[in-house]
Amino acid sequence: MDEMIKDFVTEVTDLLHEMENDLILLEKDPGNTDIVNKIFRMMHTLKGSAAMCGFRNIQDITHAFEDVYEKIREGVIPVDTTIIDITLKGKDQIALMLDNRNDENETNRLINYLRSEFSNDIGHQFHNANTDSYFTGTDDHLYCILFTPDKEIFERGIDPDKVINELKNTGSVRIVPHEGKKSWNRQKADKVCLSKWEIYLSTLLSKEEVESIFLFYDESEFTVYSISNGNPGDNEQLHGSLHKLYKSNKDWSDHIGKMTTGLSSNENEDTLKKEVDRKLLIDTNPESSAGDNDSTINVSSRKLDELMNLVSELVTLTASLEVFSSEIRHPRLQNTIESVEKLTKRFRNNALDLRLVPVGTLLSRFKRQVRDLSKELDKNVNLIVEGQDIEIDKTILKAIENPLQHIIRNSLDHGIEKETERVAKGKTPAGLLKIAAFYSGANVLLQVQDDGNGINLERVKECAIEKGYITPDQTVTEQELINLTMEPGFTTALNTTIVSGRGVGMDVVKKELNRVGGSLEIFTEKNLGTSITMKLPTTLTIIDTLMVDVGSTRILIPLLDIEYCYQDKSSAIFNKDNRYVQYKNYPIPVVSLRQKFRYKDYENQEVMVIIINKFENRYAVVADHIIGEYQAVIKPLGELFINQPYFSGGSIMVDGKLSLILDTNFLFNQAIRNKI
Amino acid sequence: MEVDKKNSFINITLGTEHFAISVYKVLEIIQYEELTIVPGVSDFVLGILNFRGSIVPVINMHQRFNMKAKNNTGKMIVVVDIINKDKHVLMGLLVDEVTDVVEFDYKSIKSVPDLGVKYNPEYIDGFIENNNKFIMVLNIDRVLNVKELSEITNALT
Secondary structure (H helix, E strand, C coil): CCHHHHHHHHHHHHHHHHHHHHHHHHHHCCCCHHHHHHHHHHHHHHHHHHHHHCCHHHHHHHHHHHHHHHHHHHCCCCCCHHHHHHHHHHHHHHHHHHCCCCCHHHHHHHHHHHHHHHCCCCCHHHHHHHCCCCCCCCCCEEEEEEECCCCCHHHHCCCHHHHHHHHHCCEEEEEEEECCCCCHHHHHHHCCCCCEEEEEEEECCCHHHHHHHCCCCCHHHEEEEECCCCCHHHHHHHHHHHHHHHHCCCCHHHHHHHHCCCCCCCCCHHHHHCCCCECCEEECCCCCCCCCCCCCCCCCHHHHHHHHHHHHHHHHHHHHHHHHHHHHCCHHHHHHHHHHHHHHHHHHHHHHHHCEEECHHHHHHHHHHHHHHHHHCCCCEEEEEECCCCEEEHHHHHHCHHHHHHHHHHHHHHHCCCHHHHHHCCCCCCEEEEEEEEEECCEEEEEEEECCCCCCHHHHHHHHHHCCCCCCCCCCCHHHHHHHCCCCCCCCCCCCCCCCCCCCCHHHHHHHHHHCCCEEEEEEECCCEEEEEEEEECCCCEEEEEEEEECCEEEEEEHHHEEEEEEEEHHHHHCCCCCEEEECCEEEEEEEHHHHCCCCCCCCCEEEEEEEEECCEEEEEEECEEEEEEEEECECCCHHHCCCCCEEEEEECCCCCEEEEECHHHHHHHHHHHCC | CCCCHHHEEEEEEECCEEEEEEHHHEEEEEECCCCECCCCCCCCEEEEEEECCEEEEEEEHHHHCCCCCCCCCCCEEEEEEEEECCEEEEEEEEECEEEEEEECCHHHCECCCCCCCCCCHHHEEEEEEECCEEEEEECHHHHCCHHHHHHHHCCCC
């Protein structure tokens, strides 16, 4: 695909996403003129960009919306559900248009609806839209500005960025910088300006007004060409030429020469012809603050993984360097290695950081869903989202998307009651759904809470008895019943609804979470609500561990899961009828790793008891002895070991040997279920 | 003499049998070193190895072909790069010996007779005669089929 189109699609996708969130905000707060203005501007930006990239249909639909929002701004039309609904629908249509999946009839119907329903003077404004002038109808002019500041511009105390930012504030701008061989930042540092800019500006300003922005520049440094000169007939041709210009990186001034008349040849043509690192920099938001150059780039995750692998190896190598240096005890060597170590640590943290994304990117997607779903289910739900800027590994965030969706659907469908029911129970008419993310140690907790029915534990018990999970006379605690809902295939649903209950249950949620090293905790209180907490690691690749020996196997236990360690005689633990140890006056199940790994049982000797705490459920593992703490770079064991239960990965030690990372989840499940 | 990669195979021995693996598949041949044992899996996976920063499982080839293993002297590990579901997977093979690199035309590979071969015909592409020895050409991707192996590997649990 054409670079420009690609950029356009990314830009529009982001914009639509933002718009969706704004619309949902607006629905809650219909009087908020800031949001109305913002949406209007977004429509305007979309229209300009769409026109430039040849998306006529997007141009049309945004134009229609622009007019509707103009009316809202003027106070002619009030913001109501219809407006929000229709705009959301329009937003969906635009998304479809981006890759030509839209239904043309549907689009036309929508546009016609907008025009007839919200416009008093049909024909006048929209007539123009159809026979449009190049950019946006009647008012906007399109200018092409060639900006080639003097080399010594910085010596004059002028920063070209300022002018460009100022242009951004005047309308919709597309900027193509030609930086030459040195990056712009480099040039700024060296105080030498070698860059040239090609700027396309769609604005209400007149040519003179645009020129006045370049107040501090000599006339030879900039040229403003008016491309749309109020002659609609030329538009198709103009569009074609402009498009070609973007496509080919040929001599652009020549192209513009064809498009406009009376154009003087550009002096610096030759230098411009040189191979330039062409970047298409799009600034769509006129509101964007000046000097905000904190741009982002998309990097394939494969490249990031590669980087992480290299960093992991570096960490391992540095650690072994340290070991050697402590043997040699050469002060200068030790100093150098210490510096290398610090640098490696920073490098590692930096690399890890690259993979982190704010959870808000995922959570905001649910706003729309919650809105639509609650409408569908005829429920009144207030959604509160907290901690959107908490950062987490992208792989993990992706892995929890489906589980989270499932949990939210459950809450809306089964949890929160209908308005009448709520009022009858003395609750507030609107249900509350709260999604909160926060750090807890090295973990991120993601909590979904509702103030609905709570899980019907009696029903769970009935089903459990029916399906043979428990016997009728068995006493089970509430927590045990809750855990049953996470058993594979367990469902209490009598009939599946359209929303949830399609056979994907909490067991799948749990499995997905376990796959990325997370776990799940559920609390429920009848008639008060349910709280589901997902405990997630922030990163998948490096963890702090405790290194222990079991027989001749070296094992790493994630430090996060360890609550306490103590030494004891093996006979005191194993030479009795039950497999429990006393900890804080509670009996907790104990697992002998030796036995699990098929080593000879302990003779009477000192062993280490390690108390593992998984979600306030404790069990103990017994190892031969503790070697120390170790920061482990996790390496996958590979598909061959996929069904092997004890280890979640391996790690390379300083001597190049491997050790295995204990899967505390599996043992936990065994300990809890079978009571070992 | 320059060895043409296309037709080069490494010649390995398991017990008294000779096998050939295309050099395309082979990343490295290393002296047997002590492996890290993974508790809880079948001993047909001998252990894991740190190979250039990745964890590579080492397969006991004797057991794979139901042979009796000789004593542990002079064993070699051949690290191969196999394709599993379009993905590259590294595995180590424990063999008795790597004798030499042999070269021959692909055309000279004779197909396996239906009778008289005790190995699963899926695993053998064919055989060649070299210095009056029969060398079986392994289809290493199939021999080390991950799905099949993981079933055996985890049979214990």
